[in-house]
Amino acid sequence: MNIGQAASASGVSAKMIRYYEQIGLIRAADRTDSNYRSFSTRDINDLRFIKRARSLGFAMEEITNLLSLWRDHSRPSREVKAIADGHVTDLRARIAEMQAMADALSLLSDGCAGDDRPDCPILTDLAAGPSRGQATARPRP
Amino acid sequence: MNIGQAASASGVSAKMIRYYEQIGLIRAADRTDSNYRSFSTRDINDLRFIKRARSLGFAMEEITNLLSLWRDHSRPSREVKAIADGHVTDLRARIAEMQAMADALSLLSDGCAGDDRPDCPILTDLAAGPSRGQATARPRP
DNA sequence: ATAGGACTTCCTATCATGGGAAGGTCAAGG
DNA sequence: CCTTGACCTTCCCATGATAGGAAGTCCTAT
Structure with a gap:
């Protein structure tokens, strides 16, 4: 899945996906031989999570925390x-x-x-x- | 009245006063011989007007309009x-x-x-x- | 093979605000 | 008269989330 497909699958613009990667909110996507970003369904889920959290008005910093809690299945x-x-x-x-x-x-x-x-x-x-x-x-x- | 006095008299920071002047929200203040800005009570009133309008959540563009209406004493x-x-x-x-x-x-x-x-x-x-x-x-x- | 679209990075802008550097000016006191 | 400290000046940079665009590379379909 390239960035355009990831964008429409997640509802997050390609611009924003690159930005999230750049600020370290999401991990850097894998790359194809030709340097295209390649996204897994897992990545899409992360993006959807972020999208939804933004729509609830969470600040980026809060989302960073929520994301890491989400990934940690044993968090309280x-x-x-x-x-x-x-x-x-x-x-x-x-x-x-x-x-x-x-x-x-x-x-x-x-x-x-x-x-x-x-x-x-x-x-x-x-x-x-x-x-x-x-x-x-x-x-x- | 120099910019510091204007700032404390109006509640608008010196930085913001310069900015408002720069974007043309207020007219450029007079200058003293030594290039200091010099503010009249009229200018202070403008700044207070802006301050109050900002505190009511008006956007800068709306304030621009309100200010010109305020100055026009025959506006409807x-x-x-x-x-x-x-x-x-x-x-x-x-x-x-x-x-x-x-x-x-x-x-x-x-x-x-x-x-x-x-x-x-x-x-x-x-x-x-x-x-x-x-x-x-x-x-x- | 060629055209078009989609990708890449990098730069710019937004809006209102603040921080800071480098240098000029003023007022008060020695 | 000169120093000191507080103030002024301009100019540059940063913020946060998002978008726009340029220049160059790549893919896909004809």
């Missing part, structure tokens, strides 16, 4: 659960943050006529500077 | 409201996405004993590949 489920729970906590915190933003904004928007007149509480609030704001935009994991 | 509030509402919609969509991730994960976690035993539905699910998944991790705006 405690460790896996800890990672997952940590991630859920993280997600919930970010959700709350964004919820606060959305709520604050729609409150402001409700107070805005949205017509031809220029006065608008949204701009007024933005101009007022960091009000009692706690929610600050953070980069996504 | 309609335009401002449209940007804000668009952003709220966007936020709510991302919230729903993350909520789905968090819910799916905590469901899996609930099924995991979290003890010394190795069996764990979290890994099983991840290995199953993209289940009926719709929520996919997207880069943060």
Whole structure:
């Protein structure tokens, strides 16, 4: 299986497969005589695992850990659960943050006529500077 | 007011002030004889506006638009409201996405004993590949 | 044999932010 | 007056995950 087939079989782009290999997330694929990467079903499974974990919002570092736990058939489920729970906590915190933003904004928007007149509480609030704001935009994991 | 004072007065780091100037988000600050940037209270207000908008999760491009609307005292509030509402919609969509991730994960976690035993539905699910998944991790705006 | 597609590596960019080096400037104190 | 230390300037580099593209090699089907 070459990289194109691996990509469509796993749902991970060829670009990303090379990248994952480069950063050591997956082991370097075997090569054919002509230097093409060659993937086994096992490799595809790894890629699918990664794909699914990404879709659940796990960061690459967490995925690294999950992958090695997955490969270790005698790991205690405690460790896996800890990672997952940590991630859920993280997600919930970010959700709350964004919820606060959305709520604050729609409150402001409700107070805005949205017509031809220029006065608008949204701009007024933005101009007022960091009000009692706690929610600050953070980069996504 | 030099850049350090502007930074602490606005809450925007000196690095970021230079960056905002570079990308044209704010106009280039005046310079003193010795080439130091010199900021007026008006500039500080702009920076505070930006800071507050960032804290509400607006993307830089949206902020560009909001800023020009803010400067135009005869703009119709309609335009401002449209940007804000668009952003709220966007936020709510991302919230729903993350909520789905968090819910799916905590469901899996609930099924995991979290003890010394190795069996764990979290890994099983991840290995199953993209289940009926719709929520996919997207880069943060 | 030749055309087309798919592969290889390497470089570039994104977005917002921070770190740091090398060198110029200002204010306070000896 | 000169030193010191804190500040300023520009320029380069890095991040994380992803994509785009160029130049060159290889495979497959006609």
